[in-house]
Amino acid sequence: MFDVVKVLKEKGYKVTPQRIAVFDVLKHTKAHPTVEAIYNKLQPTYPTMSLATVYKSLEMFKSLNLVQELNVGEDKFRYDANVNPHPHITCISCGRVDDVDDEMFFNLTEQVASKTGYKITGQQLYFYGKCPECK
Amino acid sequence: MFDVVKVLKEKGYKVTPQRIAVFDVLKHTKAHPTVEAIYNKLQPTYPTMSLATVYKSLEMFKSLNLVQELNVGEDKFRYDANVNPHPHITCISCGRVDDVDDEMFFNLTEQVASKTGYKITGQQLYFYGKCPECK
DNA sequence: TTGAATGCAAAGACTTTGCACGATT
């Protein structure tokens, strides 16, 4: 959370309660929330906050590389304050989105690069199935 | 293409020129087209075909497991007549979406399953970078 | 013939934008 304040100041952007609050939600969850979810979470504490502000804040954080945007195949995006590319797994039953430890993907990128001839700059690995609670 | 006719008949759905045409586009491309792209491709030959019909046909094919829906992180979906789960790579420069040979992902699913406790039913692996032509 | 599919237009979901008011520096 302090890093956000620092980055915003460095870049000459204003440090507003709304921006802090949006980032704070992402920083303290592993749930990969949607815009709507972030908005709902903030409603009790910031009843005047608008959806537009959530969208605008996320857009800014994205451009500053403070959050990453995910799309696990839904018609909407999810957000993650962990900007490291790392694999995700989605429960097809309850919809939760968990992280997957990425040790086993070590050197996968290099293999893909040499196979395809691409210069690889990012990746999103999504797995789908039933989580331990749902199966 | 013949398989589509067969499946539609088996399931009691009508075999229409529009359905055949939509599937045919997907069957003969490796470009992972969007709905709009499919629609545009068909315009010259089927000037009366509507976007709604493309959407409805794809929805049906999806439910029959004749095509799969992809989302590489855009605000729209892409479609693929190859329904095998297989990795994709997107050029961040020109936007093309290519397939990646999936040999190297052999047994990845099992590893993820044992790490996460999920029962895995599907996967989407997306890599991003610059294609040979763009880099 | 008859029910299902098409195609148009309207509606819906998510996201972006414009602008006046308000807050940060």
Place this chain on the structure above:
DNA sequence: AATCGTGCAAAGTCTTTGCATTCAA
């Protein structure tokens, strides 16, 4: 005090739906 950000509402993009007409079987 000046400027940037917020929040409302309107607009934009992609997708879905309703319904009368048309078509496959």
